[in-house]
Amino acid sequence: MDHVSRRSCYAYESPIRKLMKYANQAKKNGIEVFHLNIGQPDVPSPVNPREVLSDWKSDHLPYGKSEGEESMQEAFLAYYENWDVHLESDDILVTTGASEALLFSLFVTMDQGDDLIVQEPFYANYNGISQMAGVNIQSVYTPFEDGFPIPSMTDFEKVLTPRSKAVLLCNPNNPTGKVYTREMLLQLAEFILKHDLYLIVDEVYREFCYESEFYSVLRMDHIQDRVIVLDSISKRYNACGARIGCIVTRNATVREMILKYAQLRLSPPVLGQKYAEKAINPSQEFMQNMMDIYRARRVYVMDRLKKIQGIILNEPEGAFYIFAQLPVDDSELFCKWLLTDFQIDGKTVMLAPGNGFYATEGLGKNQVRLAYVLDLPHLVVALDCLEEGLKCYPYSSINQESSVAQ
Known part of the structure; x- marks a missing residue:
């Protein structure tokens, strides 16, 4: 029997996790995936579980x-x-x-x-x-x-x-x-x-x-x-x-x-x-150290993204995400491509497509959410992958402009 409810067929898929099957397959193929798609912090917890x-x-x-x-x-x-x-x-x-x-x-x-x-x-x-x-x-x-x-x-x-x-x-x-x-x-x-x-x-x-x-x-x-x-x-x-x-x-x-x-x-x-x-109530020192870490990551990611051709962003005042506009027509297809068809030295990056953060159909199609939840060395590699990926992606306006110029 293959009948399922109509509501399950039309249920929303989380843009944060919907591409995980492609990330998992990339890992099985030996690719290291840097997860900027999800707000999973990497700083130590105040208490060891x-x-x-x-x-x-x-x-x-x-x-x-x-x-x-x-x-x-x-x-x-x-x-x-x-x-x-x-x-x-x-x-x-x-x-x-x-x-x-x-x-x-x-x-x-x-x-x-x-x-x-x-x-x-x-x-x-x-x-x-x-x-x-x-x-x-x-x-x-x-x-x-x-x-x-x-x-x-x-x-x-x-x-x-x-x-x-x-x-x-x-x-x-x-x-x-x-x-x-x-x-x-x-x-x-x-x-x-x-x-x-x-x-x-x-x-x-x-x-x-x-x-x-x-x-x-x-x-x-x-x-x-x-x-x-x-x-x-x-x-x-x-x-x-x-x-x-x-x-x-x-x-x-x-x-x-x-x-x-x-x-x-x-x-x-x-x-x-x-x-x-x-x-739940750690020392002030712990909280201050955590915020110092995120401030440094925020500054690095903003500065780095501003230097990548075609990316437009707004400076976040809080949380630990940047919602950026990319030089692509469909960010979901680009995010999938990063996991299925792209890698640098066995590494790639996973992002969350922007359309899933809207209720209005058609909005956010060229936007992504990046979570700066990795340490700086990993952020460096992840953004290297993003920058090179935009250059290589066949449907990137950067790639197309380069082809026309040649």
């Missing part, structure tokens, strides 16, 4: 609490205090990463067919998660050529519909690196109040702000019953595989409804929580 098992006293691995272990909630509570955000432990529900946090939040705040307002481009998996929840994305387009400006309230008004129920932000933004300031968020709060909406904010990258101080929407007391924050330990502590995130909201009714879904999936990972408890 082996320490979790060394402290494990039980002879089995039981279910945990659906809302997360109390000790994990308390650890998150202490973390937010460091950001001048004062919560009760009940305000925090532990989730299996920020992706589950978003899915649960959409389930609770929106019915099938409702509209979610999102600034475009946005984190690619918002497409798939919204689809899973039966929610329609109404996107506020921010042009690449203008540096992905923060939308005005007029821009948000234009996409408002009778079925709009929430605004979803990523701050700092993945993939553009834009950062919402306190003033911008206060303006948005007025829009939220005026139109009786929820404000869902993905704050996973709050540590990664390079030009300005991060401001959390959790500090805006006048809309606290409308705010839902999504968070994760994955990026800041290089603990992506722990799969520990959380939902933070002071809205008791929303928490009560989210708990229903949390109980259906039983519990977030118990071992992941044990690791997160140890890692």
Whole structure:
């Protein structure tokens, strides 16, 4: 029997992982692939994962609490205090990463067919998660050529519909690196109040702000019953595989409804929580060292990309991505070609095609997201591969111009 559901046939594919089969085949063929496609940091975690098992006293691995272990909630509570955000432990529900946090939040705040307002481009998996929840994305387009400006309230008004129920932000933004300031968020709060909406904010990258101080929407007391924050330990502590995130909201009714879904999936990972408890509040020295590493990578990658013919980019203010425009007509075909038909001395690079970071068909076709999550020596080689690949790619405007000149 080969029947499958229609919804699975039309499910969004993650641009971050959809080309992995080609990367895996390249590796089998002896090619070393430098992964700039995914936000998988390589800096050491503040705690070695082996320490979790060394402290494990039980002879089995039981279910945990659906809302997360109390000790994990308390650890998150202490973390937010460091950001001048004062919560009760009940305000925090532990989730299996920020992706589950978003899915649960959409389930609770929106019915099938409702509209979610999102600034475009946005984190690619918002497409798939919204689809899973039966929610329609109404996107506020921010042009690449203008540096992905923060939308005005007029821009948000234009996409408002009778079925709009929430605004979803990523701050700092993945993939553009834009950062919402306190003033911008206060303006948005007025829009939220005026139109009786929820404000869902993905704050996973709050540590990664390079030009300005991060401001959390959790500090805006006048809309606290409308705010839902999504968070994760994955990026800041290089603990992506722990799969520990959380939902933070002071809205008791929303928490009560989210708990229903949390109980259906039983519990977030118990071992992941044990690791997160140890890692979540590292020393200031650790955090400063990590930020110094990313600042150096950011400067190198920006400078290097600016020197590659045909590449246009906007300087990111936060996170650890650069969303760049390439001299190609179809970046997805180029990214695939890098994995199937190109290599330098047995090495190539993997990027994330830009079209998957939009909801609007046809946008981002000549754009890519690069994650500067590798150490500098590896970044040097990865960008060597990108530069040479653009010169060799048959459908690159650089290659075509060179052929015409000859």
